[in-house]
Amino acid sequence: MTLALVVRFDLPDAAAARRFDALLGAALPAVAQEPGTLLYLPHTSPSDPLLRLVYAVYTDHPAHERHNAAPAMAEFLRELPGLEAVVRVEELVPTPS
Template sequence: MFGIVVRFDLQDEAAAARFDALVAEVLPGIRSEEPGTLVYTTHHVKDDPLARVFYELYRDEQGHADHEARPATAAFLHEIGPLTRDVRVEFLTDVDAP
């Protein structure tokens, strides 16, 4: 498996509202059209109203590559660029993987 945690720090409340709307648009397609995406969940951060965290788990690195190759993903990433003030990406590995 291949995992990613992404934290988005948003510009302001208007940016957060727009970001959430964009997530609501793209999320159903990720969950229904990406067989290599095992988990794709989004979170608000308690006590930090301008932060969002995504937890993404893919079958393998190809599953992630397939996700990144979707036009809807590219459009989402393009749209959120101006809404964010910082993005932090953490790539995860299994501690019990062979």
Template sequence: MASGYALVVRFTLRDTSAARQFDDLVAQTIEGIRTEAGTLVYTVHTPVDEPLVRVFYELYADREAFQAHEDQAHTQHFLEAREAHLSSVEVTFLNELDGLSKRPETEQS
């Protein structure tokens, strides 16, 4: 199984109003992302004690799947609209060194 293509994005939001609007934008965008075949994981977290920070973890089947995600209309809309809510953004692309990936058990015949 290929290790995929992963990144972590840390968004710092301007204020609580911007955070609410950003969360609404994320919810709308995720609806489109659910249809992307090559997007394996796309999850959003709020770090403990950092209410104005959102951390995204994204895992794609490969670099091409990531590029297909970036080219989607819902992603392009998100990339443009998010700017109104942010004070900073940090993107970290990840290389897998070692790990464990569990797959759901399949029915046995």
């Protein structure tokens, strides 16, 4: 079963937002090549310049674990605490029809 996540990052200031964008931007080319990562879409908000959202879909939980362990994403995750972002992860499940 696929795994869909929405990850919200509330950044404390413009400097942290710029650093976040640079770190994630550096990781994106590798993310696009990851087996099992079906969709990985970062977003910004025109009304909240310190908000970043990532919508991601993986083939399964192990694919998400491989994504987090991949060198480019592992570097992003190592740097993230220094940005003092408030991070909220929501796992999404399909609504039964």
